[in-house]
Amino acid sequence: MSGRSSLPDGLRRALEADHRPVRPLRQASVRALWVALWAALALVGLPVVIGMRADIASLGFALSWGAAVFECIAGLGLVVLALREAVPGSGVTPPVGSAALAAGIAVQVLVAVLSWLQRGMPSGSFPPGGAHCFPMESTLALPALALTMVLVGLAYAVRPRWAGVLGGAGAGVLTDGVWHLICPYAELSHVLVWHGGAVLALAALGWIFGTAVEVVRRRALSSRH
Amino acid sequence: MAYQRGDMEAFETLWAAFRGALTGYLRALSRDGAVAEDLLQETFLQLHKVRHTYQPPRPVRPWVYAIARNVFLMHRRAAYRRGRHETIADDVLPEVPVPPEIESLGDRETVQKALTRLPEGRRGALVLHHMLGMSFKEVGAVLGISEGAAKVRAHRALAELREAMGVTGDGS
Numbered sequence: 147m148s149g150r151s152s153l154p155d156g157l158r159r160a161l162e163a164d165h166r167p168v169r170p171l172r173q174a175s176v177r178a179l180w181v182a183l184w185a186a187l188a189l190v191g192l193p194v195v196i197g198m199r200a201d202i203a204s205l206g207f208a209l210s211w212g213a214a215v216f217e218c219i220a221g222l223g224l225v226v227l228a229l230r231e232a233v234p235g236s237g238v239t240p241p242v243g244s245a246a247l248a249a250g251i252a253v254q255v256l257v258a259v260l261s262w263l264q265r266g267m268p269s270g271s272f273p274p275g276g277a278h279c280f281p282m283e284s285t286l287a288l289p290a291l292a293l294t295m296v297l298v299g300l301a302y303a304v305r306p307r308w309a310g311v312l313g314g315a316g317a318g319v320l321t322d323g324v325w326h327l328i329c330p331y332a333e334l335s336h337v338l339v340w341h342g343g344a345v346l347a348l349a350a351l352g353w354i355f356g357t358a359v360e361v362v363r364r365r366a367l368s369s370r371h
Numbered sequence: 372m373a374y375q376r377g378d379m380e381a382f383e384t385l386w387a388a389f390r391g392a393l394t395g396y397l398r399a400l401s402r403d404g405a406v407a408e409d410l411l412q413e414t415f416l417q418l419h420k421v422r423h424t425y426q427p428p429r430p431v432r433p434w435v436y437a438i439a440r441n442v443f444l445m446h447r448r449a450a451y452r453r454g455r456h457e458t459i460a461d462d463v464l465p466e467v468p469v470p471p472e473i474e475s476l477g478d479r480e481t482v483q484k485a486l487t488r489l490p491e492g493r494r495g496a497l498v499l500h501h502m503l504g505m506s507f508k509e510v511g512a513v514l515g516i517s518e519g520a521a522k523v524r525a526h527r528a529l530a531e532l533r534e535a536m537g538v539t540g541d542g543s
Binding site: 152153154156157160161164165166167168169170171173232233234235236237238239240241242301302304305308360363364365367368370 | 372375376377379382383386387412413415416417419420421422423424425426427429430432433434435436437438440441442445446448449452453511512513515516517520
């Protein structure tokens with residue numbers, strides 16, 4: 147067997163510079179608990195701080211708190227997939243990831259349609275009113291997005307863009323669950339355009355994060371060779 | 372894993388265990404012996420940096436090869452950005468490892484030429500399965516695709532290789 151003497155100089159130097167013990171990454175579902183904690187705090191705290199939607203009573207428990215928790219769980223599922231994708235050799239296959247993304251968006255649409263049917267409101271005009279929901283929901287999602295991207299960054303995603311999109315969409319769907327309890331608009335067009343747009347924007351931010359990670363890695367590699 | 376606990380002897384064991392096969396894999400991907408040597412060092416450097424991402428008791432091989440493939444892809448993109456496109460002339464074909472099951476299809480040089488001309492995705496799947504003996508599940512884990520997709524890629528690569536060499540379905 148080759149000994150240390152067979153190691154190339156650069157590699158030996160890197161080993162000697164850093165050979166501290168490391169703790170293996172925990173399972174994706176365990177690491178996602180940080181995001182789950184944020185979601186729980188936001189779910190309980192933000193409707194109190196910003197104010198609950200006025201029609202919450204007419205929605206009933208299932209379509210208000212039940213739907214919000216359901217969306218949060220769907221978003222967390224996407225975050226777990228992003229964190230799994232960030233571990234080399236345990237990535238999420240494109241069909242599974244795409245199906246999960248579609249399911250996350252479907253949950254958002256389902257909650258929007260059921261709430262709209264329950265309220266018996268008109269479907270709304272186009273472009274829908276309440277455009278401020280887009281920046282507000284997107285901003286509200288930034289802590290969840292940042293937390294997810296930090297957790298992705300602490301691992302080593304071999305497809306960082308893919309991990310970024312999954313994590314970004316997850317943070318978006320999760321935050322939409324919280325925003326569902328706050329947003330006063332019940333028109334279907336409003337929810338689909340502005341809330342759905344916020345989820346897409348967050349997925350795009352995740353993609354940009356992944357691209358940045360890739361560029362940094364590529365430059366680091368170029369500088370060494 | 373002892374290596375994660377700071378035992379550097381374990382790194383040497385990892386180096387000894389994977390060095391040869393990884394060089395072959397990287398040579399098959401890069402089609403350049405010198406580049407493969409550079410990428411081998413870079414792969415072990417990355418393995419060391421991200422050693423915390425190995426999660427026991429998962430198998431080590433998919434983790435190692437997924438990182439190696441990522442290093443190769445980063446290198447290829449960096450080379451593309453610098454305007455260094457891969458062109459391989461027939462008279463300077465590198466020594467690409469040939470899977471034993473494929474060697475029988477024709478003389479070594481012809482097989483190597485056909486192998487280096489396969490698209491990277493299929494070539495990788497073929498090498499991982501037929502040369503390194505990975506299961507399709509492991510190949511899928513390395514390439515980030517499903518077990519079924521890995522099987523399809525490896526089989527298509529083999530079929531393309533046979534076609535390029537004028538070998539019929541029964542291997543004659």
